[in-house]
Amino acid sequence: MKAKLRSLLVAGAVSIMLSQPSVAADVEVDPWEGFNRAMFSFNDGLDTYALKPVSQGYKAIMPDIAETGVSNFFGNLSDVGTLLNNLLQGKFSNATQDFARIAFNSTFGLAGLIDVATPMGIEKHDEDFGQTFGYWGVESGPYLVLPFFGPTTVRDGIGRVPDYLVDPVRQLDDNGARNAMYATRIINDRAELLEAEKLISGDKYTFVRDAYLQKRAFSIVDGDGENYDESNF
Amino acid sequence: MKKSLIALAVAGAMTAPMIAQADATLYGSFRIGLEQAEDSDLDLVDQSSRIGIKGDVDLGLENTTGLFHWEANVSTADSGAYSSGIFGKRLAYIGAKGDWGKVLAGRQYHPHYLLINAPVGVFNPGANGYGERFYVAARTLNGAVDFKRVDNSIAYYSPNISGLTIIAGGVFASSGSDSDGTLDDTVDGYNVAATYTVNGLTISGSVASVESGVEDTDVWGLAVSYKSGPFAVALTHEDGEKDTGTSLEQDATHLMGKYTVGTTSVYARYATFDDNSLTTDLDQWGLGVTRVMGNGRVFAEYIDNDSDDASFGDKAQIGYRLDF
Numbered sequence: 001m002k003a004k005l006r007s008l009l010v011a012g013a014v015s016i017m018l019s020q021p022s023v024a025a026d027v028e029v030d031p032w033e034g035f036n037r038a039m040f041s042f043n044d045g046l047d048t049y050a051l052k053p054v055s056q057g058y059k060a061i062m063p064d065i066a067e068t069g070v071s072n073f074f075g076n077l078s079d080v081g082t083l084l085n086n087l088l089q090g091k092f093s094n095a096t097q098d099f100a101r102i103a104f105n106s107t108f109g110l111a112g113l114i115d116v117a118t119p120m121g122i123e124k125h126d127e128d129f130g131q132t133f134g135y136w137g138v139e140s141g142p143y144l145v146l147p148f149f150g151p152t153t154v155r156d157g158i159g160r161v162p163d164y165l166v167d168p169v170r171q172l173d174d175n176g177a178r179n180a181m182y183a184t185r186i187i188n189d190r191a192e193l194l195e196a197e198k199l200i201s202g203d204k205y206t207f208v209r210d211a212y213l214q215k216r217a218f219s220i221v222d223g224d225g226e227n228y229d230e231s232n233f
Numbered sequence: 234m235k236k237s238l239i240a241l242a243v244a245g246a247m248t249a250p251m252i253a254q255a256d257a258t259l260y261g262s263f264r265i266g267l268e269q270a271e272d273s274d275l276d277l278v279d280q281s282s283r284i285g286i287k288g289d290v291d292l293g294l295e296n297t298t299g300l301f302h303w304e305a306n307v308s309t310a311d312s313g314a315y316s317s318g319i320f321g322k323r324l325a326y327i328g329a330k331g332d333w334g335k336v337l338a339g340r341q342y343h344p345h346y347l348l349i350n351a352p353v354g355v356f357n358p359g360a361n362g363y364g365e366r367f368y369v370a371a372r373t374l375n376g377a378v379d380f381k382r383v384d385n386s387i388a389y390y391s392p393n394i395s396g397l398t399i400i401a402g403g404v405f406a407s408s409g410s411d412s413d414g415t416l417d418d419t420v421d422g423y424n425v426a427a428t429y430t431v432n433g434l435t436i437s438g439s440v441a442s443v444e445s446g447v448e449d450t451d452v453w454g455l456a457v458s459y460k461s462g463p464f465a466v467a468l469t470h471e472d473g474e475k476d477t478g479t480s481l482e483q484d485a486t487h488l489m490g491k492y493t494v495g496t497t498s499v500y501a502r503y504a505t506f507d508d509n510s511l512t513t514d515l516d517q518w519g520l521g522v523t524r525v526m527g528n529g530r531v532f533a534e535y536i537d538n539d540s541d542d543a544s545f546g547d548k549a550q551i552g553y554r555l556d557f
Contacts, residue, residue: 092492097494099522100499120526121526
């Protein structure tokens with residue numbers, strides 16, 4: 001009972017901290033808020049009038065099984081970057097699992113359309129160069145919203161360059177096929193967020209920024225951050 | 234109640250002598266793969282599926298137990314895979330073991346293969362185009378007597394003495410023609426080998442020879458392997474010579490690395506092969522991953538064979554294996 005009460009107190013304290021970031025903290029993590037808000041507004045307009053309607057149409061038209069197949073296909077491609085970044089971070093166990101996922105999903109899973117690795121018990125990871133730089137100790141730098149690309153930080157934004165270079169889709173020689181793959185992936189990614197965005201409340205800009213920064217901090221330590229250790233309270 | 238007692242008494246009387254007689258295990262491994270070879274169609278291939286029976290036999294001796302082992306190939310892919318019937322030959326030997334070591338007689342694994350080749354044999358397919366391609370003794374110099382599983386042989390394995398095991402064996406095939414009196418009258422082949430293991434490091438050496446009437450084969454090999462936590466590496470070298478009137482000399486070096494996480498293993502292997510009848514060395518490298526799930530496993534493997542060697546193209550295979 002005592003432990004349960006303590007958990008409740010901890011949860012309450014965390015939620016208060018997360019939902020009411022101080023103004024000082026805002027300035028520290030988001031010194032370019034003016035620019036960022038302008039870019040956010042641009043992206044939000046683009047999303048509202050173009051990307052979101054297309055994604056909603058995609059979700060409405062596509063059978064669930066095909067939607068899952070497309071999602072699995074791009075998930076399998078993303079495992080390539082994850083594998084590389086796990087190697088760069090010296091996480092050989094995770095890299096081994098990534099390699100196994102790619103090998104089995106690309107073959108038994110019919111070019112990645114079926115995710116056979118997950119039911120086989122091979123865990124999926126999510127790594128990119130921004131996380132690798134963070135793992136190496138590079139500070140995130142200020143929060144930054146890029147036109148078209150959305151929320152990032154200076155570190156993660158730079159990380160997108162090598163992410164792009166190792167993207168398997170980029171290796172496609174045929175321009176038309178490559179661009180079709182990029183477009184499908186963007187629509188697929190956006191469609192996956194349709195449910196999640198219902199959680200957004202209050203100032204959308206602040207919500208997205210805080211959610212992004214917290215998720216990145218969480219991802220860099222693979223969810224093993226000291227903030228989540230109850231004994232620290 | 235009375236019937237039960239009688240049944241128990243009968244069962245007890247029958248069970249006791251059976252336990253004293255033998256302890257046999259029926260086992261097997263079924264393996265099938267879908268292979269895409271260079272310039273070929275997809276092919277569903279059997280990967281050395283086998284069944285076997287092995288066991289120990291009480292000899293009534295204090296320190297010695299009898300043993301037997303039979304194992305045969307069964308093909309999951311091709312009905313005509315084994316021309317002699319439904320089984321392909323693998324193992325059939327009997328022996329005895331005790332604190333003095335063990336002696337095996339019959340068709341058995343050649344100790345040279347076990348010590349020098351097996352440490353780098355990480356690929357699931359045993360086919361020639363995969364990892365076994367450059368096994369000098371067991372494959373490329375393959376003469377009348379096989380250096381992988383050898384007929385008509387007797388081998389003695391010493392007990393493990395502080396990590397050291399010494400092996401000595403002979404082949405008594407009587408297969409060669411001795412009309413000109415040049416053959417040894419007793420032994421058609423021999424093998425002397427030793428292996429030493431300490432703290433995950435294993436060092437093995439082997440010298441073997443076969444005389445079959447028309448050709449003499451001599452081989453030697455060294456193997457070093459090391460295992461620490463999830464990492465395993467092995468380096469082997471084999472050197473062989475076969476005299477069939479003209480001398481054929483070959484040597485091969487294999488390097489293997491393996492990393493295991495839980496039941497998932499990723500492995501890579503590189504091999505280089507030199508033959509005095511060829512103008513260039515041949516190379517092969519491969520990469521594979523295996524996931525073990527209970528008594529089953531799946532694997533995906535790729536082998537890149539040297540482009541100068543037309544007889545072996547690149548190969549990729551996914552496979553499924555069940556053991557019982």
